Amino acid sequence: MQSTEQGKRKFKDYYELATDGSRWTIDQEFQACFDWTYDEGRAGMIGLYEKGKQMQWDAQTRIDWAQDLDPLNPQGMPDESLPIHAAACFQSMNETEKGEIRRHFQAWQLSQFMQGEQGALICAAKIVTQVPDSDSKFYAATQTIDEARHVEAYKLLLKKFNAVYPMTKPLADLIDQTLRDSRWDMTYLGMQVVIEGLALASFGTIRDHATNELCKQVNAYVMQDESRHVAFGRLALRDYYPTLTQKERDEREQFLLEASYLMRDRFDAIELWRHLDLPIEECATAMYESGFMDRFRNSLFSRIVPIVKDIGLWGETVRNGYEKMGVMGYADADVQALQDEDDHIARQYDARRAEIARVVNRARQTESSVVAAE
Numbered sequence: 001m002q003s004t005e006q007g008k009r010k011f012k013d014y015y016e017l018a019t020d021g022s023r024w025t026i027d028q029e030f031q032a033c034f035d036w037t038y039d040e041g042r043a044g045m046i047g048l049y050e051k052g053k054q055m056q057w058d059a060q061t062r063i064d065w066a067q068d069l070d071p072l073n074p075q076g077m078p079d080e081s082l083p084i085h086a087a088a089c090f091q092s093m094n095e096t097e098k099g100e101i102r103r104h105f106q107a108w109q110l111s112q113f114m115q116g117e118q119g120a121l122i123c124a125a126k127i128v129t130q131v132p133d134s135d136s137k138f139y140a141a142t143q144t145i146d147e148a149r150h151v152e153a154y155k156l157l158l159k160k161f162n163a164v165y166p167m168t169k170p171l172a173d174l175i176d177q178t179l180r181d182s183r184w185d186m187t188y189l190g191m192q193v194v195i196e197g198l199a200l201a202s203f204g205t206i207r208d209h210a211t212n213e214l215c216k217q218v219n220a221y222v223m224q225d226e227s228r229h230v231a232f233g234r235l236a237l238r239d240y241y242p243t244l245t246q247k248e249r250d251e252r253e254q255f256l257l258e259a260s261y262l263m264r265d266r267f268d269a270i271e272l273w274r275h276l277d278l279p280i281e282e283c284a285t286a287m288y289e290s291g292f293m294d295r296f297r298n299s300l301f302s303r304i305v306p307i308v309k310d311i312g313l314w315g316e317t318v319r320n321g322y323e324k325m326g327v328m329g330y331a332d333a334d335v336q337a338l339q340d341e342d343d344h345i346a347r348q349y350d351a352r353r354a355e356i357a358r359v360v361n362r363a364r365q366t367e368s369s370v371v372a373a374e
């Protein structure tokens with residue numbers, strides 16, 4: 001899908017909708033904190049730091065960016081994942097027109113991943129500055145480079161879609177609220193628990209249901225890092241929340257619930273349907289009536305609910321809220337098993353690429369020995 005012409009374009013020229021200027025600034029008021037003790041820290045946290053160092057990778061070389069995308073369905077996702085697939089306006093289109101809608105919807109969703117990753121990059125750097133303990137600072141420093149790499153990987157992938165979209169309002173609102181709050185644990189709660197927990201579930205849908213190898217691979221590698229990030233939030237908050245008063249915990253639960261609703265509704269995509277000149281009401285109706293979309297939205301909470309329970313924000317407010325959202329079924333999911341699986345799947349992609357390279361090399365060697373013999 002990429003021509004040399006596209007290769008020369010600046011990334012900002014890929015935007016389908018105007019952004020609000022070329023920069024977004026959020027006022028901050030918090031204390032930068034030094035730790036003179038340089039304490040060894042918690043074994044679990046230092047373990048994550050060691051893992052973070054050992055598992056660094058280069059998005060340019062670990063992934064073969066020459067792999068192609070199908071212009072009519074770049075990710076190779078089933079149409080059921082398109083929230084308006086049942087709408088009459090979509091059903092009446094020819095294959096080329098349907099392909100355009102798929103490409104734009106997938107690019108819009110992927111753009112939210114890339115934009116969210118920039119949010120994660122800035123939040124991770126804020127945590128390095130603000131968190132009191134050295135072990136958390138060390139770990140968060142490895143996460144900061146991970147997040148830069150994720151922005152890079154999604155940016156490279158988006159260029160192949162030839163379309164980029166600005167951050168949606170619900171995501172921008174949550175990042176704004178998370179960064180503006182001066183309490184260090186709120187950055188973790190907003191970014192490490194809610195945004196990253198939901199992102200993991202979204203990445204997982206593409207990794208597990210797409211048929212395009214490049215799209216599957218990018219998400220598998222990002223997920224391998226992300227599950228470490230969610231584990232970090234979990235470790236830090238599990239120690240901290242029992243030390244707070246009930247009133248302070250209630251306040252966190254309220255924030256958590258509001259953030260969960262904001263994130264659930266970020267898939268409305270109205271600005272996208274409008275941009276594609278589709279009938280808004282028909283699209284909105286099709287989205288709300290689509291059973292798949294309901295299940296999809298709920299499955300997004302598969303990673304977040306067990307973490308929230310684990311860090312001890314499991315009072316009545318959160319339990320009632322999650323009950324209403326229909327996501328309580330995830331409360332007892334095995335977080336460790338999910339993380340181990342993320343790691344295993346990413347390693348399988350490395351093994352696959354190594355095996356292909358081995359076969360190609362052997363074929364080349366055989367060819368050159370035949371030529372030499374002649």
Ligand SMILES: [Fe+2]
Pocket residue numbers: 117120146147150222226
């Ligand atoms: Fe990330």
Ligand SMILES: [Fe+2]
Pocket residue numbers: 120147196225226229
């Ligand atoms: Fe992350």
